[in-house]
Amino acid sequence: MRERFDLELVRRSDTAGGETATFAVGVPADLLYFAGHFPGEPLLPGVAQLVALVLDRVRALWPELGEPTRIGRLKFKQPIAPGDALELTVELERGEEAPRVHFQIDREGQACTVGVMTFATAAESQG
Helix, strand or coil, X not given: CECCCEEXXXXXXXXXXXXXXXXXXXXXXXXXXXXXXXXXXXXXXHHHHHHHHHHHHHHHHCCCCCCEEEEEEEEXXXXXXXXXXXXXXXXXXXXXXXXXXXXXXXXXXXXXXXXXXXXXXXXXXXX
16 A cells, blocks of 8 residues: 655746745555545545645645645545546645745646645744
């Protein structure tokens, strides 16, 4: 069983208020997160999408961010299955408030999962 997604950085750019990165994501059929979820019709659990995919990429791109404190506007719109070819876009929004990362997981141009992760500020993480 494999523990990781197949990932390739497609593009990375600076925006007015932060940065954006897009990844091509392959979902291996033998990914361990499918075990028991659900026999006969495997679906990628939401926690695997958020932690093993989104948060993993956010930490790799922006290691200076604190711990995630909130996930908002979360919508699981379409199931993700073994063998799916996905695109993950993460956009870091820096401002006067806590940093936020908008994320979207797409399959063939259709949104599967969307949301926003809010992170602790550096002062909050140290305090």
